[in-house]
Amino acid sequence: MKSKGKIWKFGDHVDTDxxxxxxxxxxxxxxxxxxxxxxxxxxxxxxxxxxxxIIIAGINFGCGSSREHAPLAIKAAGISVIIAKSFARIxxxxxxxxxxPILESTEAADAFSEGDDVSVDLSSxxxxxxxxxxxFFAKPIPEFMREIIDAGGLVDYIRKKMxx
Amino acid sequence: MTIAMTxxxxxxxxxxxxxxxSPGELIDVSVDLALxxxxTAPLAFRVFEELGPKDVxxxxxxxxxxxxxVPNKDIASxxxxxxxxxxxxxxxxxxxxxxxxxxxxxxxxxxxxxxxxGDLVIGADSHTCxxxxxxxxxxxxxxxxxxxxxxxxxxxxxxxxxxxxxxKGNLKPWVGGKDLILFTxxxxxxxxxxxxxxxxxxxxxxxxxxxxxxxxxNMAVEGGAKNxxxxxxxxxxxxxxxxxxxxxHYWASDPDAQYARVVEIDVDQIGPQVAAPHSPDNVxxxxxxxxxxxxxxxxxxxxxxxxxxxxxxAGILKGRxxxxxxxxxxxxxxxxxxxxxxxxGIITTLLNAKAVISPPTCGPCLGGxxxxxxxxxxxxxxxxxxxxxxMGHPGSEVYLASPAVAAASAVLGKIxxxxxx
Numbered sequence: 001m002k003s004k005g006k007i008w009k010f011g012d013h014v015d016t017d018x019x020x021x022x023x024x025x026x027x028x029x030x031x032x033x034x035x036x037x038x039x040x041x042x043x044x045x046x047x048x049x050x051x052x053x054i055i056i057a058g059i060n061f062g063c064g065s066s067r068e069h070a071p072l073a074i075k076a077a078g079i080s081v082i083i084a085k086s087f088a089r090i091x092x093x094x095x096x097x098x099x100x101p102i103l104e105s106t107e108a109a110d111a112f113s114e115g116d117d118v119s120v121d122l123s124s125x126x127x128x129x130x131x132x133x134x135x136f137f138a139k140p141i142p143e144f145m146r147e148i149i150d151a152g153g154l155v156d157y158i159r160k161k162m163x164x
Numbered sequence: 165m166t167i168a169m170t171x172x173x174x175x176x177x178x179x180x181x182x183x184x185x186s187p188g189e190l191i192d193v194s195v196d197l198a199l200x201x202x203x204t205a206p207l208a209f210r211v212f213e214e215l216g217p218k219d220v221x222x223x224x225x226x227x228x229x230x231x232x233x234v235p236n237k238d239i240a241s242x243x244x245x246x247x248x249x250x251x252x253x254x255x256x257x258x259x260x261x262x263x264x265x266x267x268x269x270x271x272x273x274x275x276x277x278x279x280x281x282g283d284l285v286i287g288a289d290s291h292t293c294x295x296x297x298x299x300x301x302x303x304x305x306x307x308x309x310x311x312x313x314x315x316x317x318x319x320x321x322x323x324x325x326x327x328x329x330x331x332k333g334n335l336k337p338w339v340g341g342k343d344l345i346l347f348t349x350x351x352x353x354x355x356x357x358x359x360x361x362x363x364x365x366x367x368x369x370x371x372x373x374x375x376x377x378x379x380x381x382n383m384a385v386e387g388g389a390k391n392x393x394x395x396x397x398x399x400x401x402x403x404x405x406x407x408x409x410x411x412x413h414y415w416a417s418d419p420d421a422q423y424a425r426v427v428e429i430d431v432d433q434i435g436p437q438v439a440a441p442h443s444p445d446n447v448x449x450x451x452x453x454x455x456x457x458x459x460x461x462x463x464x465x466x467x468x469x470x471x472x473x474x475x476x477x478a479g480i481l482k483g484r485x486x487x488x489x490x491x492x493x494x495x496x497x498x499x500x501x502x503x504x505x506x507x508x509g510i511i512t513t514l515l516n517a518k519a520v521i522s523p524p525t526c527g528p529c530l531g532g533x534x535x536x537x538x539x540x541x542x543x544x545x546x547x548x549x550x551x552x553x554x555m556g557h558p559g560s561e562v563y564l565a566s567p568a569v570a571a572a573s574a575v576l577g578k579i580x581x582x583x584x585x
Binding site: 021 | 206211214215232237238240241244287288289290304306307308309312316354355358359388390443530536549551552553554
């Protein structure tokens with residue numbers, strides 16, 4: 001599976017309050033949540049993000065609260081994949097569980113800037129420029145997490161297991 | 165030969181039906197108690213319903229606690245709370261707590277004896293790690309994981325490596341669990357324990373009360389940890405035996421257990437600590453924080469809303485008054501704590517000092533209600549996070565500290581140590 005889009009660049013320790021402030025958590029509809037994604041740090045994000053766009057960030061992306069509303073808002077906003085140097089633990093689980101692809105690559109996080117066009121091959125982990133001048137490979141996704149993704153998220157993974 | 169294990173590994177192995185586990189191993193474990201609140205439960209219910217089982221895995225091992233936006237702050241929040249109470253009634257959830265009986269989830273679950281040593285607790289709230297104070301394994305997850313647990317009573321986990329934190333020496337006056345955990349976060353950073361366990365140990369820890377231990381375990385997630393844990397001892401036993409009929413497993417780490425690293429902390433030099441905006445690891449001694457005028461002071465939350473916290477605050481505020489231009493909001497974490505505070509005269513002392521008392525709620529900690537900050541306002545709070553916009557307007561600023569520092573700061577209208585008043 002390939003994604004293509006423009007980069008939205010963030011720094012280290014992007015917390016879930018920045019992704020979706022708690023004052024918007026009185027709803028659980030993902031499209032409503034998406035309207036306020038990153039509202040306090042990038043007020044134009046929700047209005048201008050295009051389907052397929054990519055987030056690139058530093059270390060510990062998604063730290064803070066366990067709110068699954070954070071990856072749901074990002075996914076519903078149209079983001080196709082998040083590439084970060086590292087992810088906070090609960091966000092990492094949540095992203096896989098809801099089927100939001102995430103990759104770890106320090107090199108790619110350092111190399112690309114806001115607005116760059118990038119393509120990402122989710123199966124090989126390749127992250128590259130349109131002309132292939134800059135090419136990086138993300139850390140392989142652990143086998144078990146891959147099974148969850150292949151099943152289409154945790155719900156379908158468990159369903160399959162229950163049926164087996 | 166048996167393999168040496170940490171307390172966390174022992175609890176995980178016992179719930180995976182294995183003799184031993186080691187860091188990095190993926191295991192499937194049974195859950196003793198699953199928890200969700202008014203924000204995370206509605207999403208979890210949706211997952212449970214998509215998954216398809218008719219019944220929850222066990223109506224007696226699920227806790228549903230409305231606490232974040234209750235008493236309902238607006239119509240949307242009321243709808244969420246209603247979804248929760250309807251689910252609880254449909255599935256006969258034993259531990260659903262309605263207002264009047266309910267409080268802040270991580271305050272009331274230990275208080276009501278629902279978590280005991282050796283338990284494995286998973287909650288759709290990041291501060292679920294609080295129960296490590298009781299010698300239980302507890303970790304926060306998102307709503308999908310919780311929804312699956314509602315149906316199956318099981319979850320997959322990766323066994324975390326453990327960082328052992330050994331606290332030595334003698335605590336200075338006004339220094340307690342909150343200062344120790346803030347100091348530790350300043351030392352290791354907010355990514356210092358990502359995917360790992362923080363095991364709190366040493367002579368200082370053995371002397372801490374349950375309330376202080378709960379404060380420390382609560383903020384393990386602020387270091388990125390999967391869980392924080394204390395070896396249960398006589399202090400734990402005295403607390404638990406008053407509250408639960410169940411017999412716990414009092415596991416202890418083997419002397420030759422393997423640790424990712426061991427950090428020794430000499431507490432003799434640690435004074436009251438403050439985390440400055442906008443991160444819980446941006447920590448300074450209160451004496452180095454400079455002059456910070458305050459619009460608001462909050463004492464409460466799953467970190468510091470327990471009776472000992474209110475006692476300390478009232479001790480400082482007795483016969484004094486909150487500074488003009490500063491608001492003091494005090495939130496007892498549960499009805500039981502509220503009642504104890506009334507019986508001990510704490511509430512009268514606080515009211516005389518011009519504090520306002522809120523019903524138990526998470527409220528202002530996450531900028532929900534009961535004390536949201538305006539643009540440019542500064543607050544000191546006994547809560548656990550001070551991210552941008554955490555307590556309200558993105559242009560507001562939050563400092564984190566102990567109830568003692570918060571109370572002294574309320575009196576002077578600026579960040580202060582109890583020694584300054």
